[in-house]
Amino acid sequence: MKHLSVKAITTSALLALGWCAQVAAETYSVRCTVEGTIAALDDKKLPATEVSIEIQSIGNNLFFKVQGPKPYEMFINTLTTDQFVGKNLTNASGMGIQQKTVANGEMRELRIARANMALSGYSDFIYQRKTQRLSLQGQCRPS
Numbered sequence: 001m002k003h004l005s006v007k008a009i010t011t012s013a014l015l016a017l018g019w020c021a022q023v024a025a026e027t028y029s030v031r032c033t034v035e036g037t038i039a040a041l042d043d044k045k046l047p048a049t050e051v052s053i054e055i056q057s058i059g060n061n062l063f064f065k066v067q068g069p070k071p072y073e074m075f076i077n078t079l080t081t082d083q084f085v086g087k088n089l090t091n092a093s094g095m096g097i098q099q100k101t102v103a104n105g106e107m108r109e110l111r112i113a114r115a116n117m118a119l120s121g122y123s124d125f126i127y128q129r130k131t132q133r134l135s136l137q138g139q140c141r142p143s
Contacts, residue, residue: 028055030112032119034072034138041132046071052143053110053119055095062088062097064110071134074123076108096121106131112140 030053036046051068063077076099078086083103089096089111096111110121117140122133 026056029053029143030055030117030140031143032138032140034068034119034136036071037135037137038132039135040130041127046134048138051138053112053140060088061086062090062095064097066110071123071125072136074108074110076110104131110136117141 032051032053033048034051035048038044038046049069049072051066051072054063054065054067056063056065061078064075066072066074076086076097077084078088078097078099080086083101085100085102087098089098089109093115094111094113096109098107098109100107104126106124106126108121108123110119112119119136119138119140121136123136124131124133126132
């Protein structure tokens with residue numbers, strides 16, 4: 001059996017801590033004025049409101065956390081799991097995520113344009129046993 005010295009354990013611990021510090025993502029926040037429309041309900045417009053979007057990038061994955069009133073609140077990411085299939089839509093013109101719920105096919109998508117920080121997207125929800133789509137648009141600014 002090989003014995004490790006205190007120095008070897010300490011060095012290993014420091015390397016592990018340094019690695020963990022590099023993995024931790026920095027959060028970037030934007031504030032957005034958002035307005036929603038539900039096309040299937042005679043283009044019903046929801047009142048404009050303020051939301052906060054926290055953006056994180058960890059490895060090759062993006063995470064958006066939208067905090068605000070209930071119809072706009074969401075957490076989407078590019079991870080693919082048993083429950084969700086995520087897709088990174090980031091390109092030269094903007095940053096975005098699309099996510100599908102495996103169980104029911106509901107989709108969510110958010111995009112933020114690089115040039116003018118315009119927000120666009122949608123979120124599916126169930127209303128009267130049918131899937132409806134809430135379309136989003138708005139303007140963002142750094143927090």
